Amino acid sequence: MGIVVAKFGGTSVGTGERIKKAANSVVNEYMQGNQVVVVVSAINKTTDESIKLVNESIGDTVTEKQLAGILAMGEMQSVRIMAATIESLGVKAEYIDPFSEKWPVITDSNYLNAKIDKKKTAQQAKEHIVKLLNQGIIPVVCGFLGRDLEGVVTTLGRGGSDVSAFLLGHCIGADEVIIVTDVKGVMSTDPRKLNTARKLDKITVEEMIDLANYGAQVLHPNALRYKDPNIKAKIISFEYGDLRVQGTDIIGPSHSEEDVITITKLEEKLSVLAVVGEDLMNKQGIIANVTEKVSENNLSIYGISTGESSITLFFSEKDAEKAHEVLHDLVIRGDRLSSISLGQKIAMISVVSHDFIDTPGIITSITKPLHENNINIVELSSSQTAVVVFVDWDDGDKAHKLIKETLQ
Structure with missing residues (x-):
């Protein structure tokens, strides 16, 4: 019964x-x-x-x-x-x-x-x-x-x-x-x-x-x-x-209802790759070209963002050199991309809450303590339920601690 x-x-x-x-x-x-x-x-x-x-x-x-x-x-x-x-x-x-x-x-x-x-x-x-x-x-x-x-x-x-x-x-x-x-x-x-x-x-x-x-x-x-x-x-x-x-x-859920906000720092080091080109926002299929090349080589993307003249991608440190190589091949074999650079080591901090949609100013709450402590944000992406912050690896633990202290 x-x-x-x-x-x-x-x-x-x-x-x-x-x-x-x-x-x-x-x-x-x-x-x-x-x-x-x-x-x-x-x-x-x-x-x-x-x-x-x-x-x-x-x-x-x-x-x-x-x-x-x-x-x-x-x-x-x-x-x-x-x-x-x-x-x-x-x-x-x-x-x-x-x-x-x-x-x-x-x-x-x-x-x-x-x-x-x-x-x-x-x-x-x-x-x-x-x-x-x-x-x-x-x-x-x-x-x-x-x-x-x-x-x-x-x-x-x-x-x-x-x-x-x-x-x-x-x-x-x-x-x-x-x-x-x-x-x-x-x-x-x-x-x-x-x-x-x-x-x-x-x-x-x-x-x-x-x-x-x-x-x-x-x-x-x-x-x-x-x-x-x-x-x-x-x-x-x-x-x-x-x-x-x-x-x-x-x-589910995977977390109990009491866990209103989860704040986690990825233990693995990431590397950032920037692919640049002119007027990328108006070049149809350019994102598909990049991600298809990555997929063909069984590489995982931890984050991606686009701008008018650049595409920024985050890979695990162990995959970064391979990603650099295959995406460089894409650059030199076509005429839609100009150059690619492999940047510094990155820490990724994820902040997830289903209350974010009803919480005005949440991004300010996350970024303000980092600004006050001279921590540079390399990239930030957000949705209605999550904010992901990328910072220099050496700043990762401090940034994670500051965000937790602010939000929890």
């Missing part, structure tokens, strides 16, 4: 037929001997309609506390309908909203983007949710919502319902979290843009977060921060009406 947390999104409970299909899938799982916790979003478009009514009737004078209470009505309706539907199928269920003494998710009083008190939430979940499960009852819990220490309703912000599912799964020691949505799983690309898109059997949390940060809308990065690496998770479509259907498994 295992514990399963099943979260149903708004589209998954968007009609009476879909609600009954969802309830049937929960009951079937229960009948197979598993304990099931259900997390439900507001019925499709309910939240949008509420916001529209507020804008038309109250406008900007609505307080955050008032708006949180209004937005909560969608989820409070959903849990009541879902619990009643499950009971109509012959299994005991109990809805739990923020006004219940059994409510688990405790937060601060930031009403529209509340911070979760993990310790108090874990205590509530173990005391009340686990107790219901052991009594053979299916708890049906509002997603997206919290309650502050004064008993006032709060909301969890973007990705809130998925946050609720992963959070509760962690707190009660679930075996699996299942996200039921309107897609069959995670696709290789947006099927609305390319009809050759296919479903992935599995994907890592890190990959999912990067996809989400760049626009994929299957799961919000906020929710994935609460994914327990020891709990199985998957995304499936509501269409099948079966929680056992194969979707996309979510693997």
Whole structure:
């Protein structure tokens, strides 16, 4: 017997037929001997309609506390309908909203983007949710919502319902979290843009977060921060009406959620190669020419950047002379590149956090202490979740220490 947390999104409970299909899938799982916790979003478009009514009737004078209470009505309706539907199928269920003494998710009083008190939430979940499960009852819990220490309703912000599912799964020691949505799983690309898109059997949390940060809308990065690496998770479509259907498994994360920022210095020395040429930005295929030559010789690139007249590449020190040789061959055999130089020994420091996308000034926070300590940055590259800094090898340990002291 295992514990399963099943979260149903708004589209998954968007009609009476879909609600009954969802309830049937929960009951079937229960009948197979598993304990099931259900997390439900507001019925499709309910939240949008509420916001529209507020804008038309109250406008900007609505307080955050008032708006949180209004937005909560969608989820409070959903849990009541879902619990009643499950009971109509012959299994005991109990809805739990923020006004219940059994409510688990405790937060601060930031009403529209509340911070979760993990310790108090874990205590509530173990005391009340686990107790219901052991009594053979299916708890049906509002997603997206919290309650502050004064008993006032709060909301969890973007990705809130998925946050609720992963959070509760962690707190009660679930075996699996299942996200039921309107897609069959995670696709290789947006099927609305390319009809050759296919479903992935599995994907890592890190990959999912990067996809989400760049626009994929299957799961919000906020929710994935609460994914327990020891709990199985998957995304499936509501269409099948079966929680056992194969979707996309979510693997990891490789670091616990508490590791908000990881800062590592590569132990291996790197060397920098600079290839120069005129107006490289407008020479189609030039990057492909360089990387293809590197690949043909089984060399790994640790970093690459381009400018108007140069391409900078970083190789391990042991590969640098070979890279120098093969890329020089590319230079002298064509007319698009002018020269190549093999530079100094380099240290690489990687700073990774999925909070970077919501952290203005993070690059300044990293570079400022290096500037103040006269450490020259040879190269810097960044994405929405990572910043990689290249410095002279002799400055590597000091730079690593300064960045850690600043960010951690």
